[in-house]
Amino acid sequence: MGRAPCCDKASVKRGPWSPEEDAKLKSYIDHHGTGGNWIALPQKIGLKRCGKSCRLRWLNYLRPNIKHGGFSEEEDNIICSLYVNIGSRWSIIAAQLPGRTDNDIKNYWNTRLKKKLLGKQRKEQQAQAQARRVCNIKQEIKTESENFMLPMGIMSQSPYWPTQLPWPMSTTSLPDFHLNNQTLSLKNLANNNIVTTNTMVNSQYSFDNSLTQDQLYPSTMNMITTQGVLSTSNTCHPSNMLQGLGNFPTSDLTELVDGSMQVFYEMDMANGSTNTTSTESTSWEDINSLVYSSPFVSNLEGCQQRIPQHVTFDESSYFAMQTQ
């Protein structure tokens, strides 16, 4: 049982508006206003149109001071910036651009601006990939850690976890873990910086694009800055964090990480062609990497663009751990 239609579709005209219809509607509203009732308005002026159709026509084309086309660079920037911050809230975005309608902005975004930005994104990703290839630091670390084995006992016990991890993280700033007089060095585990660990996580989970930026940012920051690596359960306990890794020599781990990184990167590169179910809006995760171009934000790239659906930061668990 659906909602009753707002009008009798058989008796109303649909499709493009004629100049006569436009003139009738405009003339009436100029003299009388909308009267606060769009549904009743077409009957009053003898238009065979749905009230909603009249409202749309007025708001998008007939009301004064409407601009069409010719978006300026400044307007592009405003739209992008707002899209990154609030998503596809076209009415709010339109409110920041005098003379622009939500429909206009939405169409402009879907047909032009999105493509323009994604093109730019792909170029940047290609540049980043190139930079990664020429980076021989990871090879150096790989060699150093070739024979390093993770202690098996770490899986069942709670190691000391440093309370503050530096951000942005790098291999040189990664902390050591201490367990039973053994030291587990993350330096030796990492052949990349934190992006790698993000990548490991991101490649293992499905992603939830419905998260808003407000929801995302704090949890993401907490997950990364306080934990270093996301756990496979809903808690961020270090024993969860390392689950499943203990049997691998780090040379294998680095291969695993490399593979995950590559898969993730290729997924990202292919995203434009695989994610083509319709003219759907590009998620802000895809776009925001373009706008947030600071080094700080670029370090978050991996986790921002794809949000692990099942991974949440369990604050109580974390703070309980902190106070141990």
Next chain:
DNA sequence: AATTGCGGCAACCGCGCTCGC
């Protein structure tokens, strides 16, 4: 010159929200 494919955009649809009774 005819056909096809594609991009742009106006308009429609349906759902959630608000407000008044």
Next chain:
DNA sequence: TGCGAGCGCGGTTGCCGCAAT
């Protein structure tokens, strides 16, 4: 407080014009 009418919004559709073949 519940309900229904109307409004507002975002997603989607379909038409039209243009470029490519």
